[in-house]
Amino acid sequence: xxxxxxxxxxxxxxxxxxxxxxxxxxxxxxxxxxxxxxxxxxxxxxxxxxxxxxxxxxxxxxxxxxxxxxxxxxxxxxxxxxxxxxxxxxxxxxxxxxxxxxxxxxxxxxxxxxxxxxxxxxxxxxxxxxxxxxxxxxxxxxxxxxxxxxxxxxxxxxxxxxxxxxxxxxxxxxxxxxxxxxxxxxxxxxxxxxxxxxxxxxxxxxxxxxxxxxxxxxxxxxxxxxxxxxxxxxxxxxxxxxxxxxxxxxxxxxxxxxxxxxxxxxxxxxxxxxxxxxxxxxxxxxxxxxxxxxxxxxxxxxxxxxxxxxxxxxxxxxxxxxxxxxxxxxxxxxxxxxxxxxxxxxxxxxxxxxxxxxxxxxxxxxxxxxxxxxxxxxxxxxxxxxxxxxxxxxxxxxxxxxxxxxxxxxxxxxxxxxxxx
Ligand SMILES: NC(=O)c1ccc[n+]([C@@H]2O[C@H](COP(=O)([O-])OP(=O)(O)OC[C@H]3O[C@@H](n4cnc5c(N)ncnc54)[C@H](O)[C@@H]3O)[C@@H](O)[C@H]2O)c1
Numbered sequence: 001x002x003x004x005x006x007x008x009x010x011x012x013x014x015x016x017x018x019x020x021x022x023x024x025x026x027x028x029x030x031x032x033x034x035x036x037x038x039x040x041x042x043x044x045x046x047x048x049x050x051x052x053x054x055x056x057x058x059x060x061x062x063x064x065x066x067x068x069x070x071x072x073x074x075x076x077x078x079x080x081x082x083x084x085x086x087x088x089x090x091x092x093x094x095x096x097x098x099x100x101x102x103x104x105x106x107x108x109x110x111x112x113x114x115x116x117x118x119x120x121x122x123x124x125x126x127x128x129x130x131x132x133x134x135x136x137x138x139x140x141x142x143x144x145x146x147x148x149x150x151x152x153x154x155x156x157x158x159x160x161x162x163x164x165x166x167x168x169x170x171x172x173x174x175x176x177x178x179x180x181x182x183x184x185x186x187x188x189x190x191x192x193x194x195x196x197x198x199x200x201x202x203x204x205x206x207x208x209x210x211x212x213x214x215x216x217x218x219x220x221x222x223x224x225x226x227x228x229x230x231x232x233x234x235x236x237x238x239x240x241x242x243x244x245x246x247x248x249x250x251x252x253x254x255x256x257x258x259x260x261x262x263x264x265x266x267x268x269x270x271x272x273x274x275x276x277x278x279x280x281x282x283x284x285x286x287x288x289x290x291x292x293x294x295x296x297x298x299x300x301x302x303x304x305x306x307x308x309x310x311x312x313x314x315x316x317x318x319x320x321x322x323x324x325x326x327x328x329x330x331x332x333x334x335x336x337x338x339x340x341x342x343x344x345x346x347x348x349x350x351x352x353x354x355x356x357x358x359x360x361x362x363x364x365x366x367x368x369x370x371x372x373x374x375x376x377x378x379x380x381x382x383x384x385x386x387x388x389x390x391x392x393x394x395x396x397x398x399x400x401x402x403x404x405x406x407x408x409x410x411x412x413x414x415x416x417x418x419x420x421x
Pocket of ligand 1: 144349
């Protein structure tokens with residue numbers, strides 16, 4: 001199957017609703033024995049989670065965290081899909097997730113996890129306890145692109161990425177795989193005709209018949225050249241930019257001001273963060289993409305857009321920790337002037353990782369239930385969602401409604417005959 005430049009992401013064979021993906025490419029090789037310590041005799045279907053930026057901080061925390069929870073080493077704190085409203089939704093169990101992905105970095109996951117433990121992101125001893133899972137995931141990481149000096153065309157890159165995904169599905173005998181973008185924040189592109197790397201990966205996900213989640217502010221499926229292919233793919237997709245700290249708080253507080261008829265005059269914010277994300281966001285063009293999502297929640301939730309901007313400062317000494325300060329100037333009864341200040345101090349990757357696991361499981365279940373297209377019902381997780389309400393409370397209601405839909409669809413999904421899986 002070839003694609004024309006106007007349909008860069010058209011799936012080779014659109015995934016039939018309610019069915020597992022057809023692997024994007026036949027590798028001509030026999031399937032490899034399932035890898036990972038917990039999978040030797042277990043015949044339950046397995047779901048792939050293909051991480052773009054697979055060796056980054058968030059991705060490493062996702063892989064180590066999933067292994068720790070599956071082994072019962074830690075309680076599922078922060079994992080919304082492990083709470084009661086999501087019981088019986090047909091979500092893939094944590095111990096049946098198989099990880100792989102693309103990255104342009106070469107530091108292997110076990111080593112990256114050791115560095116995160118030294119930095120206090122992962123508990124000491126966890127990298128050793130889940131070393132086999134980290135090594136298994138690292139063995140499934142393929143070189144990303146474009147690498148410096150990469151001369152491959154857009155189509156060649158999309159083909160290569162889709163082939164990697166197809167091999168992942170085949171080699172690990174996966175029921176389906178969800179692609180989650182966790183790569184570095186991209187600078188905004190000057191040339192709107194060219195697909196940025198995040199969109200090349202998103203096109204590859206469509207091509208391989210994989211549900212897609214964009215946890216970054218990057219363009220991904222939001223590129224106009226991919227709109228038609230995405231809508232016609234029969235796949236569920238969601239984004240963008242995980243809502244983990246400052247914007248999470250804004251999506252709770254902004255509706256409160258609106259509902260109490262308080263007049264928010266200015267809402268200013270400053271973020272201090274280190275790590276790879278801090279370094280990437282030191283580029284003003286990359287920070288602009290991030291800040292657009294942070295501002296959107298205010299313009300969506302308040303009757304008038306307040307003054308104020310958001311700053312992001314790279315402070316390498318803070319490592320993986322971030323401090324977000326918000327200053328809200330508002331008027332009360334008879335014009336009395338008041339101020340609210342909030343300080344959020346968090347570990348970036350520990351905030352993000354459970355959301356990534358939630359999203360991968362929900363997107364997999366949506367695919368299994370035959371749901372397709374953009375998923376505004378997952379707006380609870382995003383700064384810049386694909387429609388839906390702006391307030392966290394309403395987003396939570398929408399998410400619970402989504403869980404009900406998955407639960408209602410489950411008997412049908414369960415009825416898919418074994419030979420069709
Ligand atoms: N709380 C949070 O941590 C949070 C919240 C929302 C969004 N995000 C987003 O998640 C992303 C990851 O954050 P992080 O802290 O893990 O960053 P990180 O710098 O630790 O990891 C990013 C990874 O992406 C890889 N990468 C860069 N370009 C690539 C390409 N073309 N192909 C494949 N891989 C590529 C890098 O090599 C690196 O391993 C960022 O975009 C960030 O904005 C994070």
